[in-house]
Amino acid sequence: MQDLKPLREAILNGDAKAAHDFVEKALAAGAEPLPLVHDAMVPAMDEVGRRFECNEYFVPELLISARAMKSALELLRPLLIARGAQPAGRVVIGTVKGDLHDIGKNLVAAMLEGGGFDVVDLGVNVSPDQFVKAVKEKGANIVAMSALLTTTMPSMKGTIEALKQAGVREQVKVLVGGAPITQKYADEIGADGYSDNAPGAVSLAKKQLAAKA
Ligand code: B1M
Numbered sequence: 001m002q003d004l005k006p007l008r009e010a011i012l013n014g015d016a017k018a019a020h021d022f023v024e025k026a027l028a029a030g031a032e033p034l035p036l037v038h039d040a041m042v043p044a045m046d047e048v049g050r051r052f053e054c055n056e057y058f059v060p061e062l063l064i065s066a067r068a069m070k071s072a073l074e075l076l077r078p079l080l081i082a083r084g085a086q087p088a089g090r091v092v093i094g095t096v097k098g099d100l101h102d103i104g105k106n107l108v109a110a111m112l113e114g115g116g117f118d119v120v121d122l123g124v125n126v127s128p129d130q131f132v133k134a135v136k137e138k139g140a141n142i143v144a145m146s147a148l149l150t151t152t153m154p155s156m157k158g159t160i161e162a163l164k165q166a167g168v169r170e171q172v173k174v175l176v177g178g179a180p181i182t183q184k185y186a187d188e189i190g191a192d193g194y195s196d197n198a199p200g201a202v203s204l205a206k207k208q209l210a211a212k213a
Helices: 005-012 016-028 033-053 059-082 103-114 128-138 154-165 183-189 198-212
Strands: 090-095 118-121 142-146 173-177
Touching (some): 016 033, 033 059, 033 103, 059 103, 090 103, 090 128, 128 142, 154 183
Parallel strands (some): 090 142
């Protein structure tokens, strides 16, 4: 069994090139993709999340670790799909209508991917109808919305209403986040969960799906 410590370290240190090179060489030497993900990369991202929660890591460290994870995953994704690996769930994510802030949303999307989720990123300025359409087309079981402006927060409520009207509200767990969002607001609009950070969003998504099963 290959020593996976350098891959774990590369992700913890946010070294995208080292992570990518390690995976490339490991695959060329005949390594199976799944253990690389499950035994090194996902635990490394879990550790990144833990360090973030105890203020050892901050947003810049999250961003570079997520980028390293992404660059290694790009090599692995087609192989995992070909081997029929089941994603943890399928998430449709976007920044709500009227809002163009995407740094936090991108971080959440990358961390969710790192956590084994299949992520459909709709980008920014996403209308309630676009969320509904994506849920139907992609068969998502999680909708994750981000808002950074107090003026765009109501679009989260609008999206939940649109999901209800389209008859798909029960199919999905709705998770919300972004600087002005609070647990109180999430409760008021009928969301299933709220997180104030990206690693927390991954734990929340896992918890919500486990509760649904
Ligand atoms: Co704007 N902006 N901005 N801005 N901007 C804020 C948000 C603001 C607080 C600045 C301020 O006034 N102090 C303010 C909002 C005030 C308010 O609504 N009360 C503001 C404003 C007013 C505006 C404009 C209106 C300015 C103007 O044009 N007059 C305009 C609006 C444009 C629009 O969206 N329609 C605007 C524009 C911009 C830029 C384009 C210049 C740029 C965005 C670039 C980009 O995103 N590509 C920008 C930026 C960079 C900011 C600040 C400085 C930083 C935001 C950021 O990226 N934070 C911001 C001030 C601030 O927040 N300190 C500000 C880092 C990021 C990692 O954190 O996004 O909070 P965050 O994400 C976190 C968590 O919130 C959580 O996890 C992430 C990682 O831990 N999270 C989720 C986020 N989404 C989640 C979803 C989940 C779960 C967790 O789902 C489950």
